[in-house]
Amino acid sequence: MNRFAELLDRLVLTPSRNGKLTLLTDYFRTVEDPDRGLALAAITGDLTIAAVKPAMLRSLVTERMDPVLFGYSYDYVGDLAETVSLVWPPSPGHIPNRDPTLGEVVAKLQSASRSDGPKVLAGLLDSSGSSARFAIIKLVTGGLRIGVSARLAKQALADFGNVDVAEIEELWHGLSAPYLALFAWLEGKAEKPRNTAFALFRPVMLSNPVNDGDLEKLNPADYAAEWKWDGIRVQAVAEGGIRRLYSRTGDDVSGAFPDLADAMDFSATLDGELLVGDPRQGTRSFSDLQQRLNRKTVTPRMQQQYPAFMRCYDLLQIGDEDLRALPFRDRRGRLESFMKTLDPSRFDLSPFVDFTDWDTLEELRRAPPHPIIEGVMLKRWDSPYVAGRPKGPWFKWKRDPHTVDAVLMYAQRGHGKRSSFYSDYTFGVWSGPEGEEELVPVGKAYFGFTDEELKQIDKYVRDNTIERFGPVRSVRADRDNGLVLEVAFEGLNRSTRHKSGVAMRFPRVSRLRWDKPTNEADRIETLQALLDR
């Protein structure tokens, strides 16, 4: 348990992706079965343990110590799980260096009945040290919140076994904790596990951005073009009575889109984009799509108001026939006839964009017919469907980003290589009536600038600090003083969490406008206008 606890503690404080991967692969290498597999399941959210309510935790601890002292402690620490793990009184049941293993903890928690759950939990806390107690409480209160996605955990497995992450993704949904066969294979001690389950994820094919000069080398006749829709890339798999919608990283998102899953009365694997609306009437806006994002469950009312549909790009499998090795042209032909069998209110075909030369396509790309289009996709007619991001067969050619001139308001120190630099910038635009303008923060950016520019901004921040809050500095910014940043972004979402009411997608600093007076920076209305297009 202590090794798992230590892993959690380190992961939550390690900002760099590579650092997290090292910590995870070292853990898989040094910890034995079944603990490493259970830890993996806990991280990917695949470990089921009956939840314990915070009130229960609180009453367990106040039975054991003075409630006033507990109150002081909780006020100070601010996090219930952490407070309880720290103040839990030492017990004679705890033998140092003999903390229970993760396997023992999980077994006890999973076999506990509802009524003896609290007693079992208390027993486990009694037999553990404070780090292990914290990890146990995190397991039973649900949600580790350690900044590690399932995708990253799978990447760590791939690094650990020196295999492609696509192989892990393809296997994943046929496996279950503690993943003994998977680890045996990754360590070279057994054959690759065979998938016998239905409706598994097929690793998706991704594209590369079009860079300067790329197109000159390509023949337009070799490529088909489609709009690049800015919804959620999904894979719809129905097989043997099982229906699943996967995100592009292989997470099962079926629960959030039961309306779409209900319409999957076929036996096939489709690749496409999840969007909102009835495709026969038109695709709805990004704001409408947002209503359906990041939800675990969804009300019938929500499904009615914001119906999900799938715009189909590709057909990977039909019945028992795997189409992935066929050229795109043939798959597309099969897709077009297959579409005729589907519910037209839930599925439509991604239309081609007609073009003969790159210049024509360039014009179309600049003026797409729908705001939710973020560019065009180029697919070689002869390309097979290959997992990952092969160079050459598929390109994405994005619309130019939006830009806004904003004023630097706060700067925060970075991590790792950037720990001595103020490298994360919160910027704002003007709002309020003339003569009473105020800056309202609209986003945060921490890339887009060169190393040299980073040094310049860092110096500017240090020289113009007006207040400090821990690692954050508030920078002088008013109508006459301040630094204007040109910020590029891909789009805007409505946000109730931000005072400004908007949240940017992929903001980055595109230019430093040393030359521009702050009072000429943009106003919030400029951004609001973008929202409603």
Next chain:
Amino acid sequence: MRASDLLHPRPQGLYCPPGDFFIDPVRPVNRALITHGHSDHARSGHGSVLATKQTLDIMGLRYGEDFAAATQTARLGEIIDLNGVKVSFHPAGHVLGSAQIAVEHQGVRIVASGDYKRRRDATCAPFEPVACDVFITEATFGLPVFRHPPDTEEIARLLKSVDQFPERSHLVGAYALGKAQRVMRLLRDAGYDRPLYIHGALAKLSEYYQGQGIDLGTLQPATVEGGKGSFAGAIVVGPPSAFADRWARRFPDPISCFASGWMRIRQRAKQGGVELPLIISDHADWDELTTTIHETGAEEIWVTHGREEALVRWCELEGITARPLHLVGYEDEGD
């Protein structure tokens, strides 16, 4: 005589009227008794200073030899008479030279702990409980959430991380007096024998520790000569403030570590951008505070700098008279 007539707070610090002296005054006074060399307790500009030899040496290193008009060395355990008040110094186990100060007059004995800890620390003499009527305890970590783990475990985590990330440097933030030397000594005791790189702010004090017979092994200044590559895999020790500074840019993709009792609280580590918190404290934790209170046998406890309310509450539950002593100006430099 009432205890509060023997010692009570004044704006300058804790004052003894019959002896006419202050303990750890925060403003210049005529006569100061100083428990240890941390800058919030030991300030310059007093008329005369009475402290242990090592504390006087450390003040000299920090403020220059003329930090006070006159100095007097207190030997541990020796009774010194100041205007009829008996004063004696006893080891506090906090940092090199740190002492508790016992003040006795007309049958009342008060012990001011200064800062103290009970853990073994190879860089200073261990705390000795002194029987007294009133014990003035610090309460920096006076909450039941603070239970410091064994320091050897923390050092083992640091060394494990050094193995895991051989291409990066580990920057260990540790206060310049006491903590830094303790961390270096713990690394040596754990068998780490490569050179340790230190920030300039640590140089004089570390040299002094070595001169006092505390072996810290090979220390090298963390200067840039060798280029960034030369710090790959290195452990660099410096004051925590330096790591946010431009000074830190010379290290390759550093992992920031911070040796402090505050690192017990995850949010503290997170807010400070600390990647590897090391819970190593020179202050007593909750269990040490409560154990010490019992060991002194004091009938009354005065609680100062820290979380007074929780320790006062604990004393009430134990049937011990306790009250907070509202002293201002102490910022726990040592942790």
